[in-house]
Amino acid sequence: MDVSRTRVLQLxxxxxxxxxxxxxxxxxxxxxxxxxxxxxxxxxWKADQEAEEEP
Structure with a gap:
């Protein structure tokens, strides 16, 4: 999952x-x-999305 630098700073x-x-x-x-x-x-909800993306 790609995250922008701006979003990282927010988090x-x-x-x-x-x-x-x-x-x-x-x-x-x-x-x-x-x-x-x-x-x-x-x-x-993001954890669920990442689990679905894993092969």
Whole structure:
């Protein structure tokens, strides 16, 4: 799933979005499982869509 830079900035600004695993000079890094858990909890319709897209 492609996400625009603007949308990413909107999501990470939310108070309920997970904290980054690490902050590097090139940007922040999140653990995939933290982001996937957040999607499942806060946007379940997107989690369902991604599951349908997997082969």
């Amino acid at each position: 990470i600004a939310r108070p309920d979005f997970p904290e980054p695993y690490e902050r590097l000079a090139g940007g922040s890094v999140w653990l995939a499982e933290d982001v996937e858990r957040w999607i499942t909890e806060h946007q379940p």
